[in-house]
Amino acid sequence: MKKRIHQIELFMKYPHDVQKEILTRLLHTAKDTEFGKKYDFKNIKTYEQYKQTVPVQAYEALYPYIERRMKGEQKLIWPSDIKWFAKSSGTTNARSKFIPVSTEALEDCHFKGGKDLISIYVNNNPDTQIFSGKGLAIGGSHQLNELDPSMGSHYGDVSAVIMQNLPIWAQFIRTPSLDVALMDKWEEKIEKMAESTANENVTNISGVPTWTIPLIKRIKELKGTDNILDVWPNLEVFFHGAVAFGPYRSLFKELIPSDQMKYVETYTASEGFFGIQDRSDSDELLLMLDYGIFYEFIPYDEIHKEHPNTVGLDQVEIGKIYAMVISTNAGLWRYSIGDTIKFTSINPFRIKIAGRTKHxxxxxxxxxxxxxxxxxxxxxxxxxxxxxxxxxxxxxxxxxxxxxxxxxxxxxxxxxxxxxxxxxxxxxxxxxxxxxxxxxxxxxxxxxxxxxxxxxxxxxxxxxxxxxxxxxxxxxxxxxxxxxxxxxxxxxxxxx
Incomplete structure (x- = not known):
């Protein structure tokens, strides 16, 4: 963990070099895919060339490639075999989106983000006791992709995709068991999670505030207590994301009545792991720059244009709202994810989430x-x-x-x-x-x-x-x- 802290400090010090290297590596890796050949990746040498050659993509533009991959074709937008798809909220054309999750995205982005979250937390809290107990993770479910004739791929909530693929060592330090954590019937899942975790030594929780609340309430009911710390006396931190925590802070103080309880925000999505709250005295998020993701940003007044202009990290300004555009190690090329952010610092690059482009x-x-x-x-x-x-x-x-x-x-x-x-x-x-x-x-x-x-x-x-x-x-x-x-x-x- 200490070694990783030094690596994080390096990308904070040399952000533009790291991002340039990632773009070069992404283009080189995907140059022989169908998408890479269409846009001549092998001859793109600079960000400006990339920007001029490849248009900003909405989900609808990439969906034909994703649908073909879900039906079994490979090497369309990314060269490695993609066996997982993260299902997220829909578009104007479909009830759900299916985001490809490659092995590289799992290892170098999602898993790396989780490990960095722990590394940063331990670095900031050297007396932590989180390893004396288990982490409670609240996630979704996944299922077999019926479109794939080989029956070798699956889709589901990104949390479920991550849980299912976690290494063995990680399964020993989390709760509940996978068969409960990945249940698809939510009300039944809450009941089973409450029953199976109420007697565990839970030291940390990871999840969306909205769905953590009913679980804590149910456990308190089962145990007949008004204080969840009677159930989990060693609970010390809640790692949360997906929704802003500010409106929920007072409620969590009532649910977990301890001045010692810590709250750490993350910025995660089906498309990747983007940011971590790296300081306890600020709710800003450090933009994680070495996860195999290349970042671009659309200024607010360009967001709803058909062909929006984008800027790189070297051109962003503090306080202005931008829509985020990413190119990833799962084959999302100049993909507008629908989130808006604003920079609170550019040395290093720290952000706050402003909302959704459609909300x-x-x-x-x-x-x-x-x-x-x-x-x-x-x-x-x-x-x-x-x-x-x-x-x-x-x-x-x-x-x-x-x-x-x-x-x-x-x-x-x-x-x-x-x-x-x-x-x-x-x-x-x-x-x-x-x-x-x-x-x-x-x-x-x-x-x-x-x-x-x-x-x-x-x-x-x-x-x-x-x-x-x-x-x-x-x-x-x-x-x-x-x-x-x-x-x-x-x-x-x-x-x-």
Whole structure:
């Protein structure tokens, strides 16, 4: 682990050299694939050539190659035999995306990221006792790929793909057993996980906050305690990702009432492992530059263009929002993953996740991104003593008689002292962090005060269940520029 810390310090010191070497290696490795021949990889020598030769790819552009690979063809976008696909949330054309996961991506990205997470944590906490017990991992499920005539490939949540392929030594230090961890029926899985882990010495948890909460609650019920530390007295850290932790922090302090408990954020996706919170005094994420991934970035005002311009690491600016584009050791070439980030530092490169390119509200020119919403709702919770489980928001469109605005559905674990005061503080914070929103809210000319609905406990869980989206990497959409999600949840609230 100490050796790896030195290697991390090296890519922090020489980021551009490391990224240049990775691009060269990726192009050389894939030059004889169908995609590599189409774009003449063997004659691309510089980033500028690469940028001019290969267009930015959405999932739809790569899907024909991925579908052919799922049906058994090889060496289309990556030369090694791809036997695993990470299933993630869908596109406009399909309910799900299937992201290729090569052996190289598993070893040099996903596994390496997990090992680096532990290395960084131990380096920051030399007195840690996490190795005295087990790590509880909350993941999804996988299944056989029925399109492959050889029956030799599988697909599932990326967490399940990783768990299934972990080396033997890693299986000894994790819980629950694989047959429970990879169950596909979420409610039954929660019950089995609670039963099988309640008597283990769990020192660390890895998972999505949304799905960790019901597990902890169920274990507390089984053990008849209000304090999970009565069950796991040596629990010391929660490694979390997939959703921003700010809105959940108060809830976790109630679930795990210890000032010594540590929380470490990661930036992971089906496409790769991208960032780790490397400092305890900051929630910034260190961009991991030596995982076989080459990074590019689309400036915010270019995101929705048909042919967006991209910049490399050497051109990014602190504080600006970019969509992330990656080229990977699983054959994703100039692939726009749909996430937006902003740089908080460029020496070394540290980032914060701003949201999704498709999860925003811009019905009135307010350009509100997920980061704005999460910052404001966290502040409103802290100020009013509220604790939330989930939320979503969407626009209220103009009519001939009413102004537009934003409508929110919030599920409170602990209600605020006043819902009206909560709405006022939420609105004030949004105006503070987003000047476009502030301008539209001026004297209520374009936007009226936000409309808030307090949902009953379990509402979002039931909605996700109804959509077949329980567990795994599934997340509640925080913002939408349409009312599709919000109206669907309102029907559930109103018993329709």
């Amino acid at each position: 925003f509200i811009n019905a009135f020119g307010e350009e509100m991104v997920v980061e704005n919403a999460e910052t404001a709702i966290t502040h409103a919770c802290d100020t009013t003593g509220a604790v939330i489980e989930n939320f979503t928001a969407a626009p209220v469109h103009f009519t001939d008689k009413t102004r537009g605005g934003h409508e929110w559905i919030i599920e409170f674990q602990k209600s605020p002292d006043s819902l009206d005061r909560f709405a006022l503080i939420l609105d004030e914070k949004l105006r503070e962090v987003n000047s476009d929103y502030d301008a539209k809210r001026y004297k209520d000319i374009a936007l009226k005060m936000p409309v808030l609905h307090a949902a009953q406990p379990g509402t979002f869980y039931e909605w996700m269940k109804k959509r077949g989206k329980l567990g795994g990497q599934n997340k509640v959409p925080r913002l939408s520029n349409t009312r599709e999600y919000l109206d669907d949840i309102l029907k559930l609230i109103n018993g329709e």
